[in-house]
Amino acid sequence: MNEKKLQAKDFITIGIFTALLFVVEFACGMLGFIHPYIVASYVVMIPIVGSIPMMLFYTKIEKFGMLSIMSVLLAIIMFVTGMGYLGAPLIIAAGVIADLIAKSGGYKSFRETVISYGVFCLWICANYFPVVVSADSYRKNLIDVGYSVEYCDNLFRAINSKTIAVLLVLCFVFGCVGALIGKAIVKKHFEKAGIV
Amino acid sequence: MSLKLDPRTKLYMIFVVSAVVMMSATTPFLWAVRIIMIPIFLLIMEKHYAAAFRFLIFYGTALLLTFKFLSENSEGFLSAFLVGYCGIIVQFMPAMITAWYVVRTTKIGEFVCAMQKMHIPDGITISLAVVMRFFPTIKEEYTAIRDAMKMRGIMLGGGNAAGMIEYRLIPLLFSCVNIGDELSAAAVTRGLGGKVKRTSVQELKMKAADYLLMLLFTAVLVVFVVSKYIR
Numbered sequence: 330m331n332e333k334k335l336q337a338k339d340f341i342t343i344g345i346f347t348a349l350l351f352v353v354e355f356a357c358g359m360l361g362f363i364h365p366y367i368v369a370s371y372v373v374m375i376p377i378v379g380s381i382p383m384m385l386f387y388t389k390i391e392k393f394g395m396l397s398i399m400s401v402l403l404a405i406i407m408f409v410t411g412m413g414y415l416g417a418p419l420i421i422a423a424g425v426i427a428d429l430i431a432k433s434g435g436y437k438s439f440r441e442t443v444i445s446y447g448v449f450c451l452w453i454c455a456n457y458f459p460v461v462v463s464a465d466s467y468r469k470n471l472i473d474v475g476y477s478v479e480y481c482d483n484l485f486r487a488i489n490s491k492t493i494a495v496l497l498v499l500c501f502v503f504g505c506v507g508a509l510i511g512k513a514i515v516k517k518h519f520e521k522a523g524i525v
Numbered sequence: 526m527s528l529k530l531d532p533r534t535k536l537y538m539i540f541v542v543s544a545v546v547m548m549s550a551t552t553p554f555l556w557a558v559r560i561i562m563i564p565i566f567l568l569i570m571e572k573h574y575a576a577a578f579r580f581l582i583f584y585g586t587a588l589l590l591t592f593k594f595l596s597e598n599s600e601g602f603l604s605a606f607l608v609g610y611c612g613i614i615v616q617f618m619p620a621m622i623t624a625w626y627v628v629r630t631t632k633i634g635e636f637v638c639a640m641q642k643m644h645i646p647d648g649i650t651i652s653l654a655v656v657m658r659f660f661p662t663i664k665e666e667y668t669a670i671r672d673a674m675k676m677r678g679i680m681l682g683g684g685n686a687a688g689m690i691e692y693r694l695i696p697l698l699f700s701c702v703n704i705g706d707e708l709s710a711a712a713v714t715r716g717l718g719g720k721v722k723r724t725s726v727q728e729l730k731m732k733a734a735d736y737l738l739m740l741l742f743t744a745v746l747v748v749f750v751v752s753k754y755i756r
Contacts, residue, residue, distance in 0.1 A: 337717040338709040340648050344655025345705045349698070351656075352663055381694050385702070398648050402656060409539055409624055410617065518695050 335394055343395055346386040347402045353379045354453075369487035372500040376450040380504075380511030383446060385519060390436045393428060396449065400424020403452060416455025423451040443508040450504030454497050457488050530567075532639035534735040535627040541742045542623045545749050565622070571630050580622050587614035628657050638725040651717070655708070659701075666700045667693070 357374045360367050390396065401424070404417040427449035434441020488496070568577035633654050640650040670693060674680075679692065 337713055340651040341655050341705055341709040344652040345659055345701055348656045348659040378690055382698055385698055398652055402652055409543055
């Protein structure tokens with residue numbers, strides 16, 4: 330298995346973990362409608378919960394391209410479920426950069442994996458993009474659709490062009506924290522069981 | 526009689542519906558246009574009566590709630606909660622129903638063949654096919670895990686918050702990894718990833734119904750965009 334090209338087995342692994350990551354994202358996303366501040370706290374929740382499947386995924390990566398393909402798939406799924414196309418370039422960019430960072434660590438180095446996962450987590454911010462880029466029309470849309478003014482005000486207080494930088498940084502930081510937690514959990518469960 | 530659509534038509538439908546879902550409807554006319562697009566009639570054609578009925582009731586209720594009881598002035602926790610869920614259902618349900626319809630009625634073979642005809646790289650095709658196939662599996666495994674937890678008498682997290690996630694996610698990951706290994710073994714023995722070009726038993730051909738539906742969906746898209754942005 331020291332060929333450079335991706336094998337069918339790798340593609341199947343990518344598919345499985347993308348599905349798992351999406352399920353995690355979707356489950357967290359459903360909480361967001363309780364209160365807009367929870368929408369902003371996705372940057373904390375999703376990196377930490379998602380780190381468990383992702384760290385297991387990282388142990389299976391050996392070649393360049395697996396993270397990139399995963400980000401393309403995520404972009405497609407986000408589009409299909411109606412999250413918009415504005416974030417797609419950001420998702421794919423985050424995936425490719427994360428892939429490059431992990432590659433520079435040979436896909437095994439602890440430090441590079443943590444940083445790479447932090448960068449990969451930036452895809453979550455892509456979901457905020459419609460809120461930031463088209464703030465006014467988006468707000469009007471939400472009210473038209475039937476969201477309350479209260480919800481909208483809170484949403485835009487939490488997410489706007491000023492806070493997006495903070496959110497991006499938070500996303501990265503909690504991505505790294507999540508990676509550490511995820512690593513520990515993978516060690517606790519999977520290495521003992523001999524799966525990794 | 527069941528209507529066999531080309532996967533490419535279905536993908537086009539997904540594309541149009543997702544695009545329209547992102548632009549919110551503001552007038553009753555736009556709402557009507559949008560509701561037409563929901564492929565419930567297609568579900569009925571394919572004999573998924575129960576699902577069609579379920580979606581119809583669900584969507585109808587959400588619509589009714591949104592229009593009858595909720596306005597932009599609603600406040601308080603309960604109504605904010607309701608607004609959130611109804612809003613999301615009304616907004617995204619069409620896309621979800623379409624996606625559900627496509628996933629349920631497209632065979633993986635057909636899907637891969639269609640993607641190949643559109644010259645999508647193999648890597649993305651295979652991975653996407655696995656994703657599509659995997660959602661029902663995850664649901665099944667999750668139900669099994671919940672049953673096992675009930676048998677042991679563990680509710681929610683058994684007392685700690687981190688446990689809530691850990692007790693569910695870890696077994697799920699274990700079974701998914703195992704299923705993945707089996708899946709790739711099965712796929713590789715059947716020649717996936719070989720050097721020869723893949724052939725398909727099914728002949729994919731665009732029929733009159735496909736062109737008709739594509740035309741209908743394009744028309745809907747145009748009507749929607751024109752009446753929202755130009756007038």
